[in-house]
Each structure stands twice: as C-alpha cells, then as structure tokens.
Amino acid sequence: MAILTMVEGGVCAASGFYADGIAIGLKKEGAKDLAFIYSDALCVNASVFTTNKMTAAPIRHFREQGDFEGNFVLINAKNANAMTGRAGIEDINEVLHTLQNQFPQIQNPVMSSTGVIGVRLPKVKIVQGAMNFDLNRRDGVAASEAIMTTDTFSKRIAYEVVLEDGRSFRIGAMAKGAGMINPAMATMLCFITTDAAVDKVTMQTLLDECVHTTFNAASVDGDTSTNDTVLVMANGKSGVFEAKAFKEALEKIMLFLAKEMVRDGEGATKLVTYKITGALNDIEAEIVAKALSNSLLVKTALFGEDPNWGRIASTVGASGMMCDEATLSIWFDEVCVYRQGELLFNAELEPFAAAVMQKPAFMIHCDIGQGSGEFIAYGCDLGHEYVKINADYRT
C-alpha cells in the first residue's frame, strides 16, 4: 500500500516547481498581492471552473488557449477582471506578452484573478511588479499569502506519496476562499502542482471525481463567484504515477483545503459537518446536506450556539426531498435530539447539546429514514463579521 506523508513547501513541494508572492500595491499596507507558479518543465493541466455564466476574463482567456502545455500562472488579488468583456481578455494578453519578453523561459502562460468585479485590470502596476519576479524562488508560503483576499490565514498543503516499490512523487497545493463560496462548482482559487507522471485525461477525470466530495461539498454563503478555479499542473518530473495513490493524495489535499476554506469563511467561527444518511438516494442526500449548509436560519443558530433542532428539521422539510417527521432523526455529534417522531430534547439533554454547539468543529447528522442515500457537506456559521465584511467590501 502506498504511504502518504505530509511535507512542506505547498505548491513548491513537487520537483521542478517554483513560486513566490510579492507586494505591488494592489492591497493596502505593503501586503503581498501578486503571485506566480513556474515549472522548469512543461506541464499538462486539468481544470475545473465556475458555473457562473458571467465567467471572468482569466477563465475565458484560459479556454481560448485550447489544449495546451504551459509552465506559468500569474495570480493577482484585489481585482477579479470580471464583467470587463473583450477588453479584459486583451488586458491579460498584454500583461502576459510583456512578461514573456522579460522571461523567455515562460511558455503558454495563463492568469488567474480574484477581487472586485467590474473594474479593468491595473495592467501597469501588475506588469511593473511582475518584472521583479525571481523565477528561481521556491516560496510556497509567500505565494499562498499573495492570493488571499478576506481570508484570515493562508492555505496550503503537500504530500509525498511513496509507492510499494519505493518510487515516489509529490503533490502540493494552495487555495484562497473566504467569501462567494458555494457548492456549484470549483468555488474558489486552488492551484495544485505535481511531479507525478500523469496524463491529462486521467488527471482531469480524477480532478472531476474529487471536486464533487470536496470543494463542491463546501459552502460559506451560497453565492458562486465569477472566478472559481481549480487548476492542476503536472510536469511529470518524478517519472512515477499510480492512479489509486494519486487520487487518495489529491482527495486528501482538496478536502483539507475545502475544510480550511469553510473554517476561514467570512466571519465564520465554526466548521460544521453535515452528514446525511437514509435519504432516498445520494442525490437527495446531497440536496438536503446543501440546504442545511446554506440555510440562514441554521447558520445564525450555529453562531448563537443554540441547539435549535427545529430549524434543522424545518430546513430538511423545506428542501423538497422525500422525508417525514415520523422517520427523521437528528444528532449533534453523539447527542440525539429527535428520533423518529420522538421529542427527546428536554432540560436534561439540553446542556449536552449546547456543549456540542460550543465546539469550534462538530457534526450535525440527519438520518432521513427513507432509503440508503448518503452525502457529507461542510458549512460554517454566519455572524456579525460576515455582515460587516460584506457590507463594506467594495469601499
């Protein structure tokens, strides 16, 4: 059996990958706001993008490249380059062409952006800043910090995968999340680099499978961004690949980042796992789980640390999926508050349920009692900070 070991370095953990993050004045107070990922060998790539129809310019630009192998991604914060039309795509081409003149080793570069919608890209600042890139730097920490927006901590992880025969490869990643997070598709920016010798088709298939149970199972606020991107770059430098072990590491990496993203959701104080069992089928389980993780009344009850199981039951009922109060059961971690029509919640049980609610992470489990469908989703609470952050975001 392959052995997975967590390693340092984020997107620079795999062989041949370089990255850095620098400050060019897009954010205030000298915070890092421009990052790159560079590979010294050409990469095949796999990607998942937002389902939002107002797709941002960087995603349109990426798609216009068709099937390509490249070795460079430029990432800026503070400006989404969305709703900027054809001009937004031309801005990207201009920036990237200038960069290629400066750094001839860059081939087929792409760009990724996050920030405010509807403002043209600050091309001059970005180009002037990027001229200072040192492509020999391997600072995965700086890169992960530069892509943050309202995130309160940077997010990265990497694994070394050692196969039974002793050969190994690595996968590293970084992500940003915080707001506009919703289980409709990729739902944030995430960059994954690997030196595994994986082909494009296999990597895309594995990525699609892993997205469903990780990023697409995570929700902060039910809004889907114009810029959501998961990009995997594989330069094959290890010469090693084994699909099962690769998928295991990829899924672990994506689940970790998805949960970190939710834990760091705008104003979030709790990471809640919604486990649905006994739904009519897996699709119904997923719809119920996401109805719970997106319900404002559930999220505010979580923030208030109120074991208000009635709101859970009501949200299950409102989801439209097959259910019945006579077959439903609800647990907060191991505390069962409602079992198949029986009102278990009383003064004796309340302190136990309340204690669960006070934990920074816990599980709400609903057994629907209608079939064998299952799904696990991840959500957070909604408190005053969410309102504060989002009422003042643009200004």
Add this chain to the structure above:
Amino acid sequence: MAILTMVEGGVCAASGFYADGIAIGLKKEGAKDLAFIYSDALCVNASVFTTNKMTAAPIRHFREQGDFEGNFVLINAKNANAMTGRAGIEDINEVLHTLQNQFPQIQNPVMSSTGVIGVRLPKVKIVQGAMNFDLNRRDGVAASEAIMTTDTFSKRIAYEVVLEDGRSFRIGAMAKGAGMINPAMATMLCFITTDAAVDKVTMQTLLDECVHTTFNAASVDGDTSTNDTVLVMANGKSGVFEAKAFKEALEKIMLFLAKEMVRDGEGATKLVTYKITGALNDIEAEIVAKALSNSLLVKTALFGEDPNWGRIASTVGASGMMCDEATLSIWFDEVCVYRQGELLFNAELEPFAAAVMQKPAFMIHCDIGQGSGEFIAYGCDLGHEYVKINADYRT
C-alpha cells in the same frame, strides 16, 4: 369600472366578521398572543399552505377536515405546534372541542400557530385564555397584534369594492411575517375575510393566481417555514360578487401585505424591488429575480448602501439562466450602471447610484437582453439585526 376604497377594520371590515387579540402569557410582558376570527354566518374557504414537508400540526388538522364550511379560526403565537406528530393534532382537537363547549355558536373551527418548532402546544394556557374571548368584539387591530412574532409592526388592510351598479362588498386581511420568509409558497400567516358572495372554487383559483405575484415573489431569508398559511374566509353576507373587481382587490391586499412583510423582515432596513426584463421567458426571469432577492452578497451590499453592481451581475450569472455580459444591463432606479458590456460606473455616476442605495425603498432593474420574459420580486437587506435576532431566537 369598479371603485376600490381603502377602509379600516382589517379582518373585521367585511360584514359579519368579528376578531380580537388577547394576552395569555405566551409572550412576555403582557403582549397579546392569542387571536380569533369569527363569522356570524358559515364561510366557504380557500387556502394555500407551505410546501415544507415537515408540515405543522395545524395544517395537517385543517387538511383532515376535508371539504368544510366553518366560522372560527383560533391563532396563537410563540409555539408553532410543528414536529409534534399525531399528539400535536390531538392537542388542537382538545383545545377546539373545549372552545366549542364554551361557545356553541362556533362551527368547524380550525387553528393556526406560529413560533418555536418542536415543543408541545401549551394547551391549558390557551384554553384558559380562550374562555375569556368576547365573540362580539370587532378589534382587527388587536387581532393583528396578537399574531406578531419578531414583526416590529402589525400588518392589516381592507378594501371596499363598489361595482358599477352601486352594489358593494368588502375584503379585509391581516398578516404576520418577519423571519422564515421565502418564495416557495404562501410563506407566512395571512388571514383574509370577505362578505363577497364568492364560491369556493372561484376563490381558490383567484387565490392561487394572486399568491404567485405577491407572497411567492417576496423573500426575507430564503427559509420556508413549517406553518405558512394563507386562509380566505367568505361568508357571502353582501350577496354581491364580481370576479374581476374581487381579484383586483385581493391582489392589491396581498401585494400590500407581502411588501409590508419584506419591509419588516428581520433586521431589514430597505425594501428592494427586483425587476427582471428581457429574460428568455417568464420562468427564467422569476428564477433570476429570486436569486437576487436571496443572495447574501447582494443583501449585505444593500445593507452597506454599496452600489456594488458586480455582485448583481455575478448573481445573475450564478442563477444558471440564459445570460451574457454583452447583453446585460443594470439600473439602480433610473441610474444605469452597466449597459450591454459597457462599464458605465465611474466617479461621476457613483454619487447618483449611492443616493439611490440610501433610500428606504428602491428598484434594481436587470435587463437580461435574451428574450421577453419578465418578473418582479421583492426583497430586503441583511444586517446585524438579522444575525442578532436569529442567533438568540429560541432562548
């Protein structure tokens, strides 16, 4: 043409209807919490109930009565009698039978409840309180106050409809709203009384038509309650009916109450009308309108009085409906901030857009530019008070 005149009295405006609200200790500090509506002649009724599958006991009880004519509704606040199973329905029967023994004029009574989910009905308090009802009272104000929960003001309205030939009838109503308001169905408690000589089938048809463009177009927080009810009672005492005029008055009444409900949404400071034109068809327009009225990012931007049109565009794109940034246009009242790919928003325009956002009520108009589908929805902002109210509701 029929003439509609607003009149006083709420649910007591129509001939033969009586109502009152009293305090029986369910709410704190002597606030009214138990109401009745009584008609001195038997009524036909029409109704719309929640689509939530965890339907509360009063709705199950109502449906078990089958096709009936009655003259009495008992309404309590602070307890929803939901998730209480068969026992919850038996509680209602017990309360209503005791009431019929005290007041022999009551026939086929029904009950309606709003409040906390998952707690048995306080039967003794309700029965003891109801014994003090004076069925001769016509206090539509007191009744509308007794059904309030987190509402900050009571909601009622009444019209007198005078037909061309001089004959007339009246329609009166009261409603409560505030939280758990979402366009899935009836979405709150609303009681409408009329002395029009309308038959049951016609009344149900007109009610269904009007619900779609009024209560179902209104959203506060995207959650659908277990208890949502719109009940129309018609005792026919005027001997007069004319379908067109009746529908006009009914729709006016329901739209007024729907907008009042949104304006008084939990923590809301603004009533926003979302007008969608140019969608592929009316259904797509409705989906886009409701995506906007339910978007957390839009609602918090409204609270922050931030003309962040990018969030509007992103939400239109995330709705999944046919759209394109090259055909979309966005107005705040008459201020056009984005027109078919053109970024109009600039320093000169911003103060005008910001001034619109500061109004207590305004319109956001999106022309999708894809067809001739239209819909109008009503929503509010989401501020700190929503979080405060809902984090602390149960305790």
